[in-house]
Amino acid sequence: MISKVDHIGIAVNNLEETLKVYQEVLGLELHGVEVVEEQKVKVAFLPIGDTEIELLEATSPDSPIAKFIEAKGQGVQHIAFKVDNIEKALEDMKTKGMRLIDEKPRYGAGGARIAFLHPKSTNGVLIELSERK
Numbered sequence: 001m002i003s004k005v006d007h008i009g010i011a012v013n014n015l016e017e018t019l020k021v022y023q024e025v026l027g028l029e030l031h032g033v034e035v036v037e038e039q040k041v042k043v044a045f046l047p048i049g050d051t052e053i054e055l056l057e058a059t060s061p062d063s064p065i066a067k068f069i070e071a072k073g074q075g076v077q078h079i080a081f082k083v084d085n086i087e088k089a090l091e092d093m094k095t096k097g098m099r100l101i102d103e104k105p106r107y108g109a110g111g112a113r114i115a116f117l118h119p120k121s122t123n124g125v126l127i128e129l130s131e132r133k
Contacts, residue, residue: 001089006082006112006130007052011065012074015044015057022046022053036109041065043109054080054109078116080128086113089129093117105131 012018015033022028028046035042040063044055056077058066068077083089086105094100099118108114108130117127 001083001092002081003084004082005051006080006128006132007054008076009054009056009078009080009128010075011056011058011068011077013057013069015042015055018055018057019044022055028053034109035059036107038107039064039109041109045110078126078128080114080130083129083131086115086129086131089131090115093129097121 010018019030023030023046028048031045031047031052033042033044037059040058040060042057042059044057046053046055056065058069060066065077090100090103090105099121100115101118102115105113105115108128111132113131115129117129119126
């Protein structure tokens with residue numbers, strides 16, 4: 001069902017300042033920036049091998065990223081796993097007793113279809129399921 005780590009989402013206050021660290025210090029290459037209006041977030045994509053780092057900056061004070069930073073500070077916000085069939089993966093997770101944030105997939109950055117599992121059922125980790133065609 002899960003084939004790899006798709007990406008790691010990192011909540012940041014300032015995308016431009018954070019990119020300096022990831023590009024100039026760590027030597028990662030920026031492969032684009034996208035605003036996802038539905039999620040009130042601006043995302044920078046930094047591939048590493050067959051996975052990537054997604055830096056997430058809130059575009060609104062009421063976005064999930066802004067709320068995360070307010071509660072916990074900047075840092076790893078979620079880990080995303082690649083699945084081939086997100087509807088089946090959600091069905092399987094629900095059958096296994098996982099609490100779903102998303103009953104149905106929604107649009108995510110980079111054209112992915114995504115859904116989140118609630119951290120209360122995953123020992124405190126926000127897990128994203130991601131299907132990319």
